[in-house]
Amino acid sequence: xxxxxxxVWTSIPFWRRSAAWVTGFATILLIWLTFDTLGQITMGTDAxxxxxxxxxxxxATVINYKIDYKMSTKxxxxxxxxxGKQLFFGKEWSAKEAADLLxxxxxxxxxxxxxNCHTLLGNGAYYAPDLTKAWLDPAxxxxxxxxxxTGKNTVEEAMAEFLQHPSQYPxxxxxxxxxxxxxxxxxxxxxxxxxxxxxxxxxxxxxxxKTVDQFKSGGTNAH
Amino acid sequence: xxxxxxxxxFAGNKGKELGMMYFRVAVILFGAQxxxxxxxxxxxxxxxxxxxxxxxSVARMVHINALxxxxxxxxxxxxxxxxxxxxxxxxxxxxxxxxxxxxLTLAVTVVVLVYIFIQVGPGKESTIWLINxxxxxxxxxxxxxxxxxxxxxxxxxxxFATYMKGQKTGIMTVMIADLLAxxxxxxxxxxxxxxxSMDQFWWWWVIHLWVEATWEVFVGTLAAYALIKxxxxxREIVEMWLWIEVLMLxxxxxxxxxxxxFWIGTPEYWWxxxxxxxxxxxxxxxxxxxHVLYDWGKEQGIAKAEGKSGSVMNNGPAMAWIVxxxxxxxxxxxxxxxxxxxxxxxxxxxxxxxTAAHGHLAFFGAYATILIGMFYMGVQYAYGVKVLRSTFxxxxxxxxVTFGVVGMTVALTIAGYEQVLVERAELGGGxxxxxxxxxxxxxxxxxxxxxxxxVVTFVGFVYLVWDLLTIGKQAKAAQEA
Numbered sequence: 001x002x003x004x005x006x007x008v009w010t011s012i013p014f015w016r017r018s019a020a021w022v023t024g025f026a027t028i029l030l031i032w033l034t035f036d037t038l039g040q041i042t043m044g045t046d047a048x049x050x051x052x053x054x055x056x057x058x059x060a061t062v063i064n065y066k067i068d069y070k071m072s073t074k075x076x077x078x079x080x081x082x083x084g085k086q087l088f089f090g091k092e093w094s095a096k097e098a099a100d101l102l103x104x105x106x107x108x109x110x111x112x113x114x115x116n117c118h119t120l121l122g123n124g125a126y127y128a129p130d131l132t133k134a135w136l137d138p139a140x141x142x143x144x145x146x147x148x149x150t151g152k153n154t155v156e157e158a159m160a161e162f163l164q165h166p167s168q169y170p171x172x173x174x175x176x177x178x179x180x181x182x183x184x185x186x187x188x189x190x191x192x193x194x195x196x197x198x199x200x201x202x203x204x205x206x207x208x209x210k211t212v213d214q215f216k217s218g219g220t221n222a223h
Numbered sequence: 224x225x226x227x228x229x230x231x232x233f234a235g236n237k238g239k240e241l242g243m244m245y246f247r248v249a250v251i252l253f254g255a256q257x258x259x260x261x262x263x264x265x266x267x268x269x270x271x272x273x274x275x276x277x278x279x280s281v282a283r284m285v286h287i288n289a290l291x292x293x294x295x296x297x298x299x300x301x302x303x304x305x306x307x308x309x310x311x312x313x314x315x316x317x318x319x320x321x322x323x324x325x326x327l328t329l330a331v332t333v334v335v336l337v338y339i340f341i342q343v344g345p346g347k348e349s350t351i352w353l354i355n356x357x358x359x360x361x362x363x364x365x366x367x368x369x370x371x372x373x374x375x376x377x378x379x380x381x382x383f384a385t386y387m388k389g390q391k392t393g394i395m396t397v398m399i400a401d402l403l404a405x406x407x408x409x410x411x412x413x414x415x416x417x418x419x420s421m422d423q424f425w426w427w428w429v430i431h432l433w434v435e436a437t438w439e440v441f442v443g444t445l446a447a448y449a450l451i452k453x454x455x456x457x458r459e460i461v462e463m464w465l466w467i468e469v470l471m472l473x474x475x476x477x478x479x480x481x482x483x484x485f486w487i488g489t490p491e492y493w494w495x496x497x498x499x500x501x502x503x504x505x506x507x508x509x510x511x512x513x514h515v516l517y518d519w520g521k522e523q524g525i526a527k528a529e530g531k532s533g534s535v536m537n538n539g540p541a542m543a544w545i546v547x548x549x550x551x552x553x554x555x556x557x558x559x560x561x562x563x564x565x566x567x568x569x570x571x572x573x574x575x576x577x578t579a580a581h582g583h584l585a586f587f588g589a590y591a592t593i594l595i596g597m598f599y600m601g602v603q604y605a606y607g608v609k610v611l612r613s614t615f616x617x618x619x620x621x622x623x624v625t626f627g628v629v630g631m632t633v634a635l636t637i638a639g640y641e642q643v644l645v646e647r648a649e650l651g652g653g654x655x656x657x658x659x660x661x662x663x664x665x666x667x668x669x670x671x672x673x674x675x676x677x678v679v680t681f682v683g684f685v686y687l688v689w690d691l692l693t694i695g696k697q698a699k700a701a702q703e704a
Contacts, residue, residue, distance in 0.1 A: 012393065012459065015466035022470050026477035033496070040490050041420040056488050057420045077570075099417070106417045108346030110357030116280035121423055121487045122574035124359055127267070127279045129657040130574050132486075139654045146654065167275060172658050174270040177278045185346040196419055202494070204486035206570050209653035 046095040049082065056200040060098035063088045063191050067198050069136050069208055077203025088194070089156055089187060098191070105192030108185040117176075120196065122204060128176065130205060135159075135190075135197035138209050146171065159193065160186035238306045238314040239604055244324055245300025246601050248331075249594070250688060252293035255335075257681050259286035264674040268667070281342050284355070284362055285335065290586060291360055292331055297594035298441060299378055302398065304601060305448045306382065309398075310389030316381050323377040330370045334363055351415060358422070360430055361412045368413050375406045393462035397469055398444045405437040420488030427483040435504060435556070436476035438590060442552065443468040445593050446515060446545060452600065453542050454535045456518045464514045471507035479504050485566045486573055494566040501564040505557030515549040538603050539613040540694070543621050544596035551588020551625075559584050559632065571647040576669075577639030584632040587625075598691055606695035608702060616690035623683025630676030638669035 008014045044055030049062060066083035085092065093101065109115070115124035118131045129137075139146040140155045147158040149169050162169055163186040166176035181189065262282040265272050273282075303320065307313045314320060337354055344350030351357065352365045363371065379402055386399050412429035416422050447465045450456040481497025519542075522535045536542045559581040563572040572578070603611040642660045650656030660666060 010463065012463050012466060015463055015470065016393070019466045019470035019473070023473040023477070026474055030477055030480065033492075037424065037484070037489050037493075038421070041418070041424060041488050043418050043421075056490070057418055060417070103417050104346055106419065106422075107348065107351070107415070110415075111344045111346045111350035111354070113280045113284060113343055113355060113357045113362070115357060115359050116284045116362075117278075119574040120419060123423060123426075123483075123487070124574070125280070125283050126574065126576055126579055127263075127283070129654045130652060133652070134654070137653050174658075174661070175274070177275045177280075179343050180345075182345070188346060192419075199420055199488045201486045201488060202491055204570055204573060205647065205652035207648075207651035209656060210651045 046098075054082075054200075058082065058195070058198050059095070060102040060191070060195060061093060061095055062198045063098055063101070063194050064092050065198075067135065067194065069133055069197070075203070077206060078208060079203070080198045080200055082198060088191070089154075089160075101188050101191040102195055103188075104185065105188030105190070105195075108181065108189050109192055112179045112181060112185075121199070121201060127174070131193060131196065132199075132201060132205060133197045133208050135194045136208065156187075156190045156194070159190045163189055236307055236313060236604075237317040238303050239601070241314070241317055241320050241324065242300040242302075242304030242306075243601050243605060244321070245296045245303065246598050248328055249293040249296035249300060250598065250691065252289045252296065252331075253591075254684060254688070256286055256289035256293060257677075257684055259283070259289060261674070261677050261681060264670070264677045267670045268674060277339075278342075281338065285338055287360055288338070288362055289335075294438075294586075294590050294594060297597060298438075300601070301445055301594065301597045302378075302382055302402070304597065304604075305394075305445075306385055308452070309392050309395040309448065310385050312385050312389040314381055315384040315388060316377075319377055320381050323374045326370065327374045330367050330374075334367050337364070338362070348415075358412065358426055361409075361426070365413065368409075372406075372409065372413075375409070379403065379406055392458070393465060394444050394447050397440065397465055401437050401440045401444065405433065405441065408432050408437065423487045424484070424489060427480060431480045431483055432477070434585070434589075435479055435501075436473060439472045439476060439507070439552075439556075440469055442548070442589060442593055443472065443511060445597065446511065446548065449541065449545055449593070449596060449600065450515065450518050453538045453545070454519055454522045455537075456522055460518065464510075468507050468511055468514075471503075471510060475500050475503035475506065482564050482566075482569070485569055498565050502561065504564075505553065505561050508553040508557040512549040512553045515546060519546070537609065538599055538611045540611065540617040540621070540690070541596040541599035541603070543613060543617070544592050544599065547621065547625060548588065548592035548596065551584065551592050553588075555581070555584030555586075555588030555632070559636075571643045572639065575639045575642040575647065576635045577643065580632045580635035580639055583628060583635060587628040595687065599694075602691055602695040603698075606699040608695060608698040611694065611698050614690060614694055614697070616686050617694065620683050620687030620690050624680055624687060625683075627676045627678075627680025627683055630679060631673050634669045634672040634676060638666050638673070641665045641669070 041057050043060070044053065044058045046059050046061045048055050049059055049065065062082060064085055064087075066086040068081040068083060069078050070081045071077070072079045109120070114120065114131070117125050117128040119126065121132050122130060134140070135155065137146075138144050140158060141147060142153070146162065147155065149171070150158040150161040152158040152161055160183070163181050164183060165178065167178045259282045262273065262277065263279055263286055266279045266282065303314065341354050344354040355362045355364055356368075382402065383399060386395055408429050411425045414425070443465055447461045450461055451458055477500075478496055479501035481493040482501040484493035484497060519535075526535045563569050563577050563581065599611065602608075641663060645663060646652060646656045646660035650659060
């Protein structure tokens with residue numbers, strides 16, 4: 001009598017089987033979704049860009065295009081908008097050159113351990129600003145304080161200059177240390193940042209830098 | 224614990240002896256983790272501290288790596304420790320296991336020295352092979368990755384072969400399956416890609432499916448084992464609970480992975496999947512909490528009904544840490560995780576101090592606590608103590624460490640709240656928004672409190688180590704007197 005279970009709810013084999021089925025089902029669902037997601041986040045091609053095909057992660061040659069981040073009424077959040085051609089470090093990069101540059105940049109981002117101060121796509125450490133849309137940050141644009149401090153005329157040149165000599169520029173008490181980034185590595189990093197800003201992140205970060213100017217001028221909505 | 228280095232204290236159980244070797248290194252790495260955390264906490268307040276000498280990125284990298292590695296050490300140690308009790312065998316190749324221990328410890332030492340003294344390298348493949356891989360939590364260079372895989376294979380084979388040879392308890396069956404998944408997942412983090420979305424997609428397979436699935440099941444098995452050992456809980460009940468926990472943990476945790484796929488370039492359907500399944504993740508943690516307290520009360524009640532006086536616990540400090548685990552897991556992983564797991568909230572909290580708050584309480588509550596409980600079980604065994612009672616130092620250790628971590632968590636939550644409202648909601652992220660929020664007095668005050676509570680935690684850790692080093696000897700002397 002003692003060995004016979006009176007109820008399925010106190011039966012170990014029942015719970016063991018249930019655990020196995022639930023785990024198996026969840027795993028299969030995850031694997032199926034993974035295949036779908038991998039297809040959607042595989043990097044696009046140069047031809048996609050030329051033909052205006054939107055990819056969640058565009059090809060490296062996206063560095064040859066102007067990138068914006070605009071509210072989409074259809075999706076209810078901001079999405080990257082890839083516009084017309086734009087020179088990058090004064091030239092247009094071939095598919096091979098762009099891919100090599102992005103490779104160097106991504107590798108450098110890991111070699112210099114960027115992620116243990118900054119966040120990339122929101123993941124990393126929280127000591128320094130998020131870099132997801134850093135390429136689009138108003139501070140780096142023409143007339144912005146960061147571009148101004150470097151004395152350069154384009155976003156890419158300003159960023160590359162800063163990355164090579166970060167602790168020379170008084171950005172904030174919490175400065176970026178000199179990590180021995182070379183001129184080539186800096187170019188690669190900027191390409192990596194520009195490419196990252198073109199990734200469709202479902203609207204993260206939201207309302208990117210929209211009200212910074214108003215805040216800094218001490219303004220309010222009460223005009 | 225120091226004197227327990229002498230092997231003759233171990234009554235010849237080689238598996239437990241090897242487990243204790245892992246525990247000792249784990250405690251040292253735990254200390255390193257706390258020291259690095261203190262440096263990083265100070266740098267938040269005084270950014271010039273060790274600037275361009277030992278930067279935040281280095282302190283933070285060692286802080287989180289020491290965390291992951293000490294926990295893996297304590298987990299491997301725990302498995303070796305429970306092996307003979309669960310299977311009836313000491314382990315088929317403990318000699319080889321010891322060799323693997325020394326290889327791993329040597330490798331960890333080299334990796335940490337390279338992190339500290341070389342720090343970063345040029346943007347070349349050689350850097351990620353030799354210096355660091357620059358991917359949060361799994362920064363270990365590729366050579367060390369391969370070494371870890373080899374060592375883990377030896378460990379797994381040892382455990383698996385022992386399991387096949389001996390009795391097959393429910394606890395050990397779960398453990399064998401869980402360890403296979405845990406070890407296999409590490410492989411998902413061992414490749415390089417230029418595509419940052421692809422990079423983070425697989426990176427989360429390692430991080431999430433470790434800490435929110437396989438590690439949680441590991442904790443379930445450890446708690447089951449410990450309840451049998453410490454309060455004499457009935458195996459049938461404990462193992463039934465364990466299967467229910469596996470069902471709920473894997474049922475929610477595996478697809479809960481989706482909550483990391485909201486904003487990294489992955490499709491929108493992860494919003495719904497991630498929100499639903501990760502919202503269910505606290506449920507098994509409630510169950511685990513209920514389970515521990517219920518079993519404790521039940522065993523105590525049975526003892527009382529039988530007319531026995533006193534506690535059913537044979538290890539006071541271990542039980543105190545396991546109860547802290549039950550509560551901390553629910554609070555840190557469950558509640559603090561749920562706070563920001565819905566995409567509607569997470570779009571503002573993602574990548575803020577909210578995450579850090581959750582990380583601190585969850586790693587502590589879910590993992591540090593029960594592993595410290597295992598250290599106390601190790602000490603009890605090493606000295607042959609029948610009933611290990613908490614000392615003043617045990618109580619100071621658990622109180623100060625817990626109070627410190629909860630204090631840090633509250634401080635970081637406040638910092639995160641301010642960051643979410645000011646940096647994200649009001650100013651929309653970006654460079655200027657970030658620093659505007661970091662400079663506000665509310666944020667700075669929170670960071671001051673975080674540093675103070677970090678010091679409290681460290682003082683508690685000193686008490687804890689002091690206790691681990693002395694409690695066994697004292698208890699043994701008292702037992703013999």
